[in-house]
């Protein structure tokens with residue numbers, strides 16, 4: 001069960017920090033350019049420097065969707081597993097049944113995934129039926145346009161994101177469902193926690209997006225289990241030769257700050 005494994009990792013690392021691995025090509029240190037797979041060279045150094053502070057790694061699939069990227073992703077997943085750190089692939093998937101079944105095969109390789117609820121329950125069944133994996137359903141996202149659709153008020157007098165939280169609670173038949181709720185809107189974060197008291201959250205938006213770390217921890221954890229993610233704030237904390245050292249320091253700092261609120 002993913003959330004049991006995650007809970008154990010949170011205890012071992014004494015950390016709820018998810019380290020995002022989003023290798024923006026414009027920001028990769030120049031000295032890695034000569035490597036066969038610069039993104040893998042980058043991720044390996046980041047993992048070496050941060051793993052003792054990481055409850056999980058969250059590569060966003062967008063940064064790996066080309067042949068070298070797929071190779072780099074495969075390497076970094078195996079490397080993170082070698083350090084006993086689970087990997088949550090941020091892919092925001094969902095599709096009609098036979099396509100979703102193929103998307104869900106990635107859960108043979110990674111431990112958890114983000115999915116979007118827009119296509120409804122059947123589009124998520126191939127993920128939800130994976131009792132061994134974690135499935136994080138987008139609920140209230142951290143971006144400025146997160147309110148465009150997700151805050152819409154339904155005829156039932158609830159917001160769309162509240163409905164998603166309610167539905168996802170019903171989808172949690174195998175104790176494998178979490179919600180993605182951004183740290184940039186703490187009021188909504190609090191509200192989602194009221195609607196879904198038992199689901200662990202993945203809370204992105206701390207760091208580069210300026211989200212609220214205290215609210216992220218206060219509302220993000222269910223029975224001590226949940227994740228607060230920072231990507232650029234850690235991996236691009238420093239530039240040049242010592243980028244990994246800076247990332248390690250940033251991860252340690254954020255872990256400690258989050259622990260103040262646990």
Ligand SMILES: O=C(O)c1cc(=O)[nH]c(=O)n1[C@@H]1O[C@H](COP(=O)(O)O)[C@@H](O)[C@H]1O
Nearest residue numbers: 060090114141142182204208209230231232
């Ligand atoms: O699903 C996500 O992880 C996600 C949801 C959301 O609402 N907001 C959000 O920023 N994310 C992801 O979390 C990461 C945030 O990166 P930083 O802003 O660099 O910390 C990116 O990979 C985003 O795609």
